[in-house]
Amino acid sequence: MVETLVSNRIYLSTPHMSGKEMNYINEAFQSNWIAPLGPNVDAFEKEIARMVGVNEAVAVSSGTAAIHLALSLLGIQRGDYVFCSSFTFVATANPILYQGGEPVFIDSEPDTWNMSPSALEAAFKDAVKKKRLPKAVIIVNLYGQSAKMDELVAICNHYDVPIIEDAAESLGSAYKGKASGTFGDYGIYSFNGNKIITTSGGGVLVSNHEETLKKARYLATQAKEPAPYYQHSETGFNYRLSNILAGIGRGQLEVLEQRVLARRNVFQIYKRELTEIPSISFMPELKDTYSNRWLTAFTLNERRTDVTISELLQTLEKGNIEARHVWKPLHMQPLFKDTRYYSHQENESICEQLFRRGICLPSSSNLAVDDQMRVIDCIKNKLSQ
Numbered sequence: 413m414v415e416t417l418v419s420n421r422i423y424l425s426t427p428h429m430s431g432k433e434m435n436y437i438n439e440a441f442q443s444n445w446i447a448p449l450g451p452n453v454d455a456f457e458k459e460i461a462r463m464v465g466v467n468e469a470v471a472v473s474s475g476t477a478a479i480h481l482a483l484s485l486l487g488i489q490r491g492d493y494v495f496c497s498s499f500t501f502v503a504t505a506n507p508i509l510y511q512g513g514e515p516v517f518i519d520s521e522p523d524t525w526n527m528s529p530s531a532l533e534a535a536f537k538d539a540v541k542k543k544r545l546p547k548a549v550i551i552v553n554l555y556g557q558s559a560k561m562d563e564l565v566a567i568c569n570h571y572d573v574p575i576i577e578d579a580a581e582s583l584g585s586a587y588k589g590k591a592s593g594t595f596g597d598y599g600i601y602s603f604n605g606n607k608i609i610t611t612s613g614g615g616v617l618v619s620n621h622e623e624t625l626k627k628a629r630y631l632a633t634q635a636k637e638p639a640p641y642y643q644h645s646e647t648g649f650n651y652r653l654s655n656i657l658a659g660i661g662r663g664q665l666e667v668l669e670q671r672v673l674a675r676r677n678v679f680q681i682y683k684r685e686l687t688e689i690p691s692i693s694f695m696p697e698l699k700d701t702y703s704n705r706w707l708t709a710f711t712l713n714e715r716r717t718d719v720t721i722s723e724l725l726q727t728l729e730k731g732n733i734e735a736r737h738v739w740k741p742l743h744m745q746p747l748f749k750d751t752r753y754y755s756h757q758e759n760e761s762i763c764e765q766l767f768r769r770g771i772c773l774p775s776s777s778n779l780a781v782d783d784q785m786r787v788i789d790c791i792k793n794k795l796s797q
């Protein structure tokens with residue numbers, strides 16, 4: 413076999429600047445609003461709130477910080493249960509531990525790969541029996557796809573338990589025409605470097621509860637009380653976003669819609685080019701939802717191919733292509749080894765199957781078509797052997 417030198421690495425998801433960010437950063441420099449906070453932060457918060465259709469947004473240093481603030485606002489304390497999607501990044505659940513809470517993990521269902529209403533119902537029924545209801549439910553929208561919000565919200569309302577929607581990956585997505593991230597009492601988005609838009613690092617907490625979001629701002633600024641000296645009665649955090657980074661965010665927000673269209677187009681090309689391979693099933697898009705297709709993901713049908721996901725990943729790596737396993741379910745993580753977990757059906761754990769069979773492909777909004785064809789050829793070669 414002739415070794416070919418492949419110089420250009422293709423990444424999973426890269427930052428994609430609009431060119432407008434520098435205007436906002438320059439403004440900040442010229443007015444010396446380098447820190448703390450400042451006009452870019454205020455404007456960024458208003459722009460996001462308007463865009464997703466909520467009353468208030470608080471810009472913070474990460475999506476993880478936004479989840480932590482939401483849990484803190486809901487009064488999660490030592491020993492409190494929090495129901496949480498299992499099929500997600502660890503950042504969803506880490507803040508439960510920061511508060512001393514106990515996560516209880518809920519499986520996915522096949523139509524959205526997100527939280528299973530039947531598993532959630534089972535977890536609630538059990539909690540009622542044990543007289544230990546959760547204080548919050550964290551619902552995740554993976555890879556841009558909204559969870560089955562109607563069903564999930566109805567269950568949480570029935571038990572009168574508030575929802576935090578982890579929309580870190582689904583900014584720009586919608587469920588029945590309403591923005592993803594706006595279905596719970598609190599929603600969070602992330603602007604980490606690999607997300608659909610980025611501030612290099614950052615996040616935002618959104619809600620229609622304006623009064624409690626004022627409290628979030630206060631908690632995120634060391635819980636500093638309005639007094640002529642430094643006065644504090646509560647434990648606070650240093651979680652606010654800098655005025656420079658908010659400037660990047662404003663430049664990115666202007667092109668969010670284009671970024672969503674570009675990622676959806678990346679998905680369409682994969683789908684078109686790989687339909688001939690019978691072992692591939694792409695992550696579905698639920699009827700009446702609109703996914704930003706942050707990452708294109710598919711599963712391999714084990715009955716139709718002997719190739720495993722690990723082997724496919726190795727082949728892509730040899731081609732200098734960065735692809736990844738889908739998230740390893742949190743209930744399978746050593747960190748959460750003794751944590752309670754409710755599966756979709758009694759003997760069927762959907763997210764475990766997805767983990768075994770699933771892969772995420774390079775999906776950047778600035779992915780060149782030639783590069784994408786390189787990924788496609790690599791997959792075709794491996795799977796049509």
Ligand SMILES: *Cc1c(COP(=O)(O)O)cnc(C)c1O
Pocket residue numbers: 473474475476477500501503504552578580581601602603604614615
């Ligand atoms: C990225 C991500 C987060 C955390 O966001 P950060 O800004 O990196 O802290 C939380 N949940 C999910 C599902 C994510 O993908």
